[in-house]
Amino acid sequence: MPQHSADATAETPIFRQIVDHLRDRVLNGELAAHAPLPSERSLAESFDVSRMTARRALEALDAEGLSYREDRKGRFVSPKRxxxxxxxxxxxxxxxxxxxxxxxxxxxxxxxxxxxxxxxxxxxxxxxxxxxxxxxxxxxxxxxxxxxxxxxxxxxxxxxxxxxxxxxxxxxxxxxxxxxxxxxxxxxxxxxxxxxxxxxxxxxxxxxxxxxxxxxxxxxxxxxxxxxxxxxxxxxxxxxxxxxxxxx
Structure with a gap:
């Protein structure tokens, strides 16, 4: 069962809605520095979207500098610059x-x-x-x-x-x-x-x-x-x- 809902009728693309959701969790402290982020699979299941959409969201978060990847370990919340x-x-x-x-x-x-x-x-x-x-x-x-x-x-x-x-x-x-x-x-x-x-x-x-x-x-x-x-x-x-x- 999806834990979150994405609005397919909104002007904002679904992957950007996921980015906004994750960004809010980072900025309000719910996800602390170095905390693990959801995998592509779990994020796709949580929002009932394809893994490609989940991947785009995570890559966009990387591009904003809000997350980082460690080889063979996954993605984590970036600390303060x-x-x-x-x-x-x-x-x-x-x-x-x-x-x-x-x-x-x-x-x-x-x-x-x-x-x-x-x-x-x-x-x-x-x-x-x-x-x-x-x-x-x-x-x-x-x-x-x-x-x-x-x-x-x-x-x-x-x-x-x-x-x-x-x-x-x-x-x-x-x-x-x-x-x-x-x-x-x-x-x-x-x-x-x-x-x-x-x-x-x-x-x-x-x-x-x-x-x-x-x-x-x-x-x-x-x-x-x-x-x-x-x-x-x-x-x-x-x-x-x-x-x-x-x-x-």
Whole structure:
């Protein structure tokens, strides 16, 4: 027996009526963050609709950022989005830790590599220059949010990999090497997650994510760090302040 009724005569498509119903349950707190959502089958039975209609409703909820999928586990209610003000040159980790937010950093891998053409171009140095590379997984409230890989000049930070990298690298470089971030060149785009990235973030391979790349410069304008992040799309919310110059 259907538990809910959809109005087939209404102007609003049936799948949108289902989306509205689920959205209301999320927004009023009936479905809490990370709570499981109904499967296609149970949703179809509950509203007496086809599984295709139920699937469209769930996919629309994903598109709104109100739900997320975990590989082979199902769909869940998205937690509150993480706001990252990219105009602020303090790193996300530094700001979150300063505000007392729950942020866990897991060191996934680290090592020293020669700069390839892409990294050499980003950091404005010769190819094959030794770089320290470290990859970290960031969790908020125990939930994987984004994966980050950073590259820094090994000669400038020789013993960096011996430090505890489960903290803000911005603070670490400032505290032990006296190098502060002053400016950054930031690029944001959508891309498919590679299988290894998706696995660490609990998603299916090639799931769409939001990629952020930044070249960080010191007070002299010298690039000293290149960072690459891949975020779960339903968690990310980037903001910035625009400065409007005078028209010449």
């Amino acid at each position: 993480i706001t990252y003000n990219i105009s602020d040159m303090v790193s996300f980790a530094a700001k979150a830790q300063a505000c007392g937010d729950t942020l866990d950093i897991e060191l996934v891998s680290h090592g020293t590599i020669p700069a390839d053409a892409r990294l050499a171009r980003a950091l404005e140095l010769p190819e094959a220059t030794p770089l320290h590379r470290y990859t970290r997984l960031f969790r908020t409230d125990g939930h994987a949010a984004f994966l980050e890989t950073e590259y820094v000049l090994a000669s400038r930070f020789p013993d960096l990999l011996g430090h505890d990298l489960r903290q803000s690298s911005t603070r670490l470089l400032e505290q032990y090497y006296g190098i502060s971030a002053r400016t950054g060149d930031i690029t944001i785009r959508m891309r498919a997650m590679q299988p290894g990235e998706a696995s660490l973030l609990g998603l299916a391979p090639y799931h769409p994510g939001i990629a952020l790349e930044q070249v960080i410069r010191d007070s002299d304008g010298c690039a000293f760090c290149f960072g690459s992040q891949i975020w779960r799309g339903e968690l990310a919310e980037f903001s910035a302040q625009a400065i409007v110059g005078e028209l010449g």
